Structures are given as structure tokens and as C-alpha cells.
Amino acid sequence: MSQDVKEKIIEIIAEQAVLDPADVSLDQSLEDLGIDSLGLVESIFAIEETFDITVPFNANEPEQSEFDISSVAAIVSAVEALIADQKA
Amino acid sequence: MRRVVITGAGTVNALGLDVPSTLKAMAEGKNGISELQFRDVDRLSIKIGGQIHDWDAEGRFNRQQMALYDRFTQFTLVAAQQAISQSGLEFVGDLALRSGVVLGTSGGGLTTQDDNYRMVYEEGKNRVHPFVVPKLMNNAATSHVSMEYNLKGPCFTVATACASSNHAMGQAFNMVRHGVATAMVTGGSESMLCFGGVKAWEGLRVMSKDACRPFSLTRNGMVQGEGAAVFVFEDYDHAKARGAEILAEVIGFAMTSDASDIVMPSKQGAARAISGAIQDARINASDIGYINAHGTGTAANDKTECAAVADALGAHADNIMISSTKSMHGHLIGGTGAVELLACIMALRDGIIAPTINYEEPDPECALDVVPNEARDAKVDVVISNAFAFGGLNAVLALRKAP
Numbered sequence: 500m501s502q503d504v505k506e507k508i509i510e511i512i513a514e515q516a517v518l519d520p521a522d523v524s525l526d527q528s529l530e531d532l533g534i535d536s537l538g539l540v541e542s543i544f545a546i547e548e549t550f551d552i553t554v555p556f557n558a559n560e561p562e563q564s565e566f567d568i569s570s571v572a573a574i575v576s577a578v579e580a581l582i583a584d585q586k587a
Numbered sequence: 588m589r590r591v592v593i594t595g596a597g598t599v600n601a602l603g604l605d606v607p608s609t610l611k612a613m614a615e616g617k618n619g620i621s622e623l624q625f626r627d628v629d630r631l632s633i634k635i636g637g638q639i640h641d642w643d644a645e646g647r648f649n650r651q652q653m654a655l656y657d658r659f660t661q662f663t664l665v666a667a668q669q670a671i672s673q674s675g676l677e678f679v680g681d682l683a684l685r686s687g688v689v690l691g692t693s694g695g696g697l698t699t700q701d702d703n704y705r706m707v708y709e710e711g712k713n714r715v716h717p718f719v720v721p722k723l724m725n726n727a728a729t730s731h732v733s734m735e736y737n738l739k740g741p742c743f744t745v746a747t748a749c750a751s752s753n754h755a756m757g758q759a760f761n762m763v764r765h766g767v768a769t770a771m772v773t774g775g776s777e778s779m780l781c782f783g784g785v786k787a788w789e790g791l792r793v794m795s796k797d798a799c800r801p802f803s804l805t806r807n808g809m810v811q812g813e814g815a816a817v818f819v820f821e822d823y824d825h826a827k828a829r830g831a832e833i834l835a836e837v838i839g840f841a842m843t844s845d846a847s848d849i850v851m852p853s854k855q856g857a858a859r860a861i862s863g864a865i866q867d868a869r870i871n872a873s874d875i876g877y878i879n880a881h882g883t884g885t886a887a888n889d890k891t892e893c894a895a896v897a898d899a900l901g902a903h904a905d906n907i908m909i910s911s912t913k914s915m916h917g918h919l920i921g922g923t924g925a926v927e928l929l930a931c932i933m934a935l936r937d938g939i940i941a942p943t944i945n946y947e948e949p950d951p952e953c954a955l956d957v958v959p960n961e962a963r964d965a966k967v968d969v970v971i972s973n974a975f976a977f978g979g980l981n982a983v984l985a986l987r988k989a990p
Contacts, residue, residue, distance in 0.1 A: 537850065540792050553632075558792040559808045559886040 504550070504582070505575050511545045512571060525572040532571075539568065546574075552581045590823035591763045592989065593834040593932065594676070594770075597669025599662050600814030600916045600926050601637035605669055609926075610933045612915065613941040614962045619916045620798065620810055627782040633794045637812025637917025638780050654718050656731065657696035658778035662815035662922075663728035664735065667772055671736055674819040675831060676770060678737045687740035687768050688729045689759045690817070691751030691775030693921030694784060695744075696723030701783040728776050732817075740768050749881070750842075751775050751921035752816070753974035753982035756928065757840035759820045760984070769822050774925035776815030785811065791850070793885050799918070801882035801911035801943050802889050802957040804950040809883045812917025816925035823990065833989040835935045838969070839868025845979030852888055852975050857895035860981035864971055865899070868985040872900045875907055875985075876967025877934045879927045880957075881975045882911020882943065883918055890952040892973065897955070908965065910958040914944040924974040924982070931970045935988045940965050 506520075513520040516532040523532065529539055536558060543554050543566075556566045566581075567573040598605065601619030602612035612619065623636045644653065644661055656664065678686055699722045706712045721727060726744040733742045741762060745755040752775025759773035779785070788794055788811065795808035826833060841863025845856030865872055881892055889911075897904040912930045919926055930941040939962050946959035971985045 540790075543792070544790065556792055557795075557807055559795070559806065 501579060504579055507549055508546065508575050508578060509571065511542055511549065515542050523571060525575070526570055528570050529568060546578060550578060550582055552578070552585045554581065588764050589766055590990070591760050591820050591837045592823045592826050593818050593837065594821045594826050594831045595670035595672070595674030595819035596816070596834060596929065596932065597666035597673070598814065598816040598926060598929060599639060599665050600816070600919065601639055601812055602916050606929060609929055610937070613912055613930055613933060614939050616942045616944045616961055617915060618944060619812070623780060623785070625781055631782070631785055631789065633785055633789050633796060635796070635810055636780050636785070637810065637919070639814055654716070655722055657699045657722050657727060659692055659694070659696060659776045659815070660728040660731055662778060662813070663690060663776040663817060664731055666774065666776070666815040666817040667732045667736070670817045670819050671772065674821065676819060682769055683737045683739050685740050685768055686738050686770040687762070688732045688738050688742040688772045689745060689755045690729045690732070690773065691745045691747070691753070691755035691921045691925065692725055692728065692777055693746055693748050693751050694777060694779045695725035696727060697779050697784050698781045699723040701781045704783070732772055736772070738772060746921065747980045747982070748976035748978055749918065749920055749923060750974035750976035750980050750982040753924035753972065753984055754842060754980070756818070756820070756924065756984060757842060757982055760837045760840050763820050763822050769825050771820045772817060773820055774815065774817035775922040777920045777922035778813045779811060779920055780813045795884065798945045799884040799914045800945040800947060801880065801884045801914050802893070802950060802953040803946045804948040806884045806886065806889065809885050809913070810917045812913070812919045814916070814919055814926060815922050816929060818925070818928065835932050835989055836987045837984065838870065838987045839864045839985035840983070841867050842980070842982045845981070847979055849979070850977050852891045853979060854891050854894045854898060856979055856981050857892060857973070857975050858898040860983040861895060861899035861971065861973065864983040864985045870969055870985065873903045874969040875900065875903070875971055876965065877931070877940055877970040878907055878909040879930050879970065879972040880909050880911040881973045882913055884911070884913065888975065890950070892975065893953045893955050904955060908940050908956050908958050908963065910941055910943040912941050924972060927972055928984070931972050931986050934967050934970050935986060938964055938966050
């Protein structure tokens with residue numbers, strides 16, 4: 500897990516959750532952090548802008564999306580995979 | 588209180604450029620969704636919509652008119668011409684003073700804004716056409732209808748996102764019902780299918796890339812459409828005295844606000860609007876035979892709407908038919924309720940219930956008779972039409988067969 504990607508994602512999520520980045524842990528889900536569907540869509544937008552990638556995500560079928568959002572750790576790995584794919 | 592009837596209807600949308608062709612397409616379950624065609628479409632991730640491809644604006648309007656009519660105004664004027672001509676009304680003398688226009692739109696002249704922002708920001712031009720403001724303003728369509736047909740009474744535009752035209756028609760209904768106006772030209776129009784319009788919607792991540800499948804378990808979002816529908820609402824006694832053909836009677840209207848979330852719909856708010864329309868119409872829930880659904884094809888709307896219908900109608904919810912014609916013409920945002928009112932008129936007049944096309948698999952959370960894929964013959968006397976907007980603003984109309 501790249502330190503840089505991890506830190507930036509935690510920053511984005513912490514901002515949405517109105518928490519200190521130190522209070523966000525990798526095993527938490529967005530629900531645990533109190534992030535609703537609007538917060539999720541905003542987080543994905545921030546991730547796309549920060550890493551200059553396109554995240555495949557449709558709010559109508561979040562569970563069927565290729566983008567795993569089940570925990571902070573899952574989001575970090577998914578973003579790393581997208582960076583590897585799209586920046587290769 | 589006066590009775591209110593519909594004596595004229597007109598439309599342009601992805602299914603047809605008039606009412607007969609639109610109703611024929613609805614009865615055939617025709618799909619009006621296609622590949623979008625406009626500048627920069629390759630930069631969009633959503634590339635489908637209910638776009639009107641064979642719109643010959645230059646053939647319909649002269650140079651002076653083109654300089655003043657955004658696409659949403661063009662759609663409105665053509666639909667209004669059909670409706671007013673069908674009604675046979677001529678607005679002169681007292682009738683002109685006692686008749687008006689209330690139309691819904693959400694984006695107004697969005698194409699004009701898009702084109703001109705592109706010109707000054709992207710192309711670096713420092714001058715825009717002198718008529719940009721009167722062309723883009725949301726009330727442009729209403730004003731041009733008023734000017735074209737000499738309608739000098741109450742005229743205004745309503746913007747409540749996806750409920751705009753239902754809210755507009757509700758106002759028109761109440762004005763005639765309470766004797767404020769003798770006739771009202773009403774409905775709505777939308778033309779958001781331009782690069783900036785679709786790009787903004789992409790951001791919400793609620794759009795489908797392949798099809799609009801309301802109530803189907805496999806639904807994956809909404810698909811936008813464009814066009815207009817316009818009606819003439821008239822005092823029943825006035826219409827009867829002149830022997831006008833009556834398409835349907837408008838009997839009730841209610842509006843509510845969820846007061847909860849800017850995008851997520853609420854079952855309670857929607858159910859209160861449906862119950863309110865039933866009460867306003869002084870009918871029983873059991874009188875309803877068909878509901879034209881808001882049915883956007885998003886995960887959130889369709890299950891909330893079905894739950895709201897079940898709440899408002901009780902056990903009778905299992906007896907009614909409910910369909911979403913957005914599956915065929917797309918979501919016309921501020922014009923959608925107006926185009927969908929045509930399906931209500933078809934149900935009452937012709938006994939044909941428009942289907943919900945693209946239906947693939949039942950969703951246990953949408954367990955109503957959604958008239959999947961094929962139109963149905965049925966005799967219905969009372970119908971309602973739902974519209975539930977972003978912002979939590981709900982507007983429901985009730986109609987009855989012509990007296």
C-alpha cells in the first residue's frame with residue numbers, strides 16, 4: 500500500500516466525515532464514519548481530481564460497481580489498482 | 588368552484604413531433620432513446636438520451652425568431668401551436684384578458700448559456716449576441732406563447748426541477764377552478780441535452796449508460812430526454828357552451844415538500860402528495876385505475892415511489908396499473924410531467940395503458956403491476972400523475988374521463 504495514496508485518501512475521507520485524519524482507520528467503512536450517499540459521491544470526485552483517474556462508480560448500484568468501497572483499506576487498494584491501470 | 592377540462596394538447600419529444608405520433612409510439616412501447624449528437628459529446632461518459640434528432644429549427648422559424656428562441660422555447664411554441672389549434676380558442680377581447688400561460692422548465696435556455704459560456708471562456712471572445720439574456724431566461728417560453736397568442740392574463744414560469752410541469756399545471760388548474768382565468772395554456776419544456784447540461788448530471792453518478800429500466804431489478808439509473816408538452820385547460824362551462832371537444836377533466840392537485848434531503852426522496856412526502864390529490868379531487872383511492880409514475884429508473888426513486896403508492900392507496904395498490912413512460916422518452920426534467928400527462932389522457936380516452944419498457948426482472952421492492960414492456964387495453968375512469976423532484980418537492984395531478 501503506497502503511503503502517499505493512503506494518506507491522501509484518508510485526508511479526503513476525513514474531510515468528508517469532518518474528522519481529524521488521525522481518527523480515520525483503515526478498517527472503518529464509510530458508514531462507520533458517518534458518510535452518506537452524497538458524501539460518497541463527493542469523495543469519489545475528490546479522489547478522481549487528486550489522482551487524475553476515472554473511478555467507475557454508479558450510485559444506483561454501488562454494490563455491483565467494480566470499485567470496492569467496503570472499507571477505507573478497500574478504497575485505497577482500488578485506487579492503487581486504478582492508478583496502475585490508467586497511468587501505465 | 589368551476590370544473591376544469593383539457594381541450595387541447597400538443598407535444599414534441601423523442602417519440603414524436605405531435606400528439607398522435609407520440610401516443611402511437613407509447614402504445615407500441617417504442618424506445619426513443621438513442622446516441623446523443625452534439626458538440627463535444629465524445630468528452631461525456633453518458634452518451635445516450637431521448638434527443639429529438641429530426642428537429643428542423645431553421646425550417647420552422649425565421650431568422651429574427653431564431654435569434655430569440657432557445658431550443659426549449661422552440662419546443663414550447665410548436666407544442667403550444669398544436670394545443671391551441673386543437674382547442675379552437677381564439678384569444679380576443681375578454682377571453683384574452685382572462686387567459687394566461689403557466690409553464691414549467693428547470694434549465695430554461697441552458698443551450699444558449701452553454702454556447703455563450705463556451706464562446707467567452709473557451710474561445711476567448713469578448714462579445715456576445717445582444718439577445719443572450721432574453722433568450723436564456725426561464726420565462727422566455729411563457730412570454731413568447733403569451734405574445735404569439737395574445738394571452739394577457741396570469742403568465743409565469745415554474746421551476747421545481749423534475750416536478751416543474753406538474754407544479755405549473757397544478758397552478759393553471761387552480762386558476763381556472765377558482766375563476767381567476769377562463770383558459771390557461773400550461774405544461775412544460777426542457778432542453779438540457781447539450782455538453783454542459785449532461786456533464787453536470789454525470790457528476791451525480793445517477794445516470795445510466797445503456798437504458799432507462801424503471802422498476803426492474805436491473806435498473807441502473809436515469810436517462811435524460813428533451814422536448815415539450817402543452818395543454819389548454821379550460822372552464823368546463825365555457826368549453827361546453829362552445830361545443831369544444833374535451834380530452835379529459837382535471838379533478839385534483841396536491842403538492843408537498845419532503846423537508847428532508849436535497850436529493851434522496853422520502854416516502855412520506857410522496858405519499859402525502861398522492862393522498863392530497865385524491866382528497867382534493869374528492870374521490871376514493873379505489874376509484875384510481877392507473878398511475879403514471881415518476882419512475883426515473885434510479886435505485887432510490889422507484890422503490891420509494893412504490894412504497895409511497897402502497898401507503899397512499901392501501902390494499903388498492905395491488906389493483907392498479909402503474910407505468911413509467913420515461914423508459915421510452917427519457918426524463919424531460921422540467922417538461923416531464925407534461926409529456927407524461929399524454930399517457931394519462933391516452934388511458935382515459937383510448938383505454939390504452941402505456942407500458943414500462945426495458946423491464947427485465949421483478950424487484951421485490953417494486954412489487955406493483957408496472958405494465959411491463961407491452962401496452963394494455965383497460966377501461967379506467969380516474970388516473971393520477973406523479974412528479975417528485977430533487978429538493979423534495981412533490982406534485983401530483985388527478986384526472987377523470989371527459990364528462
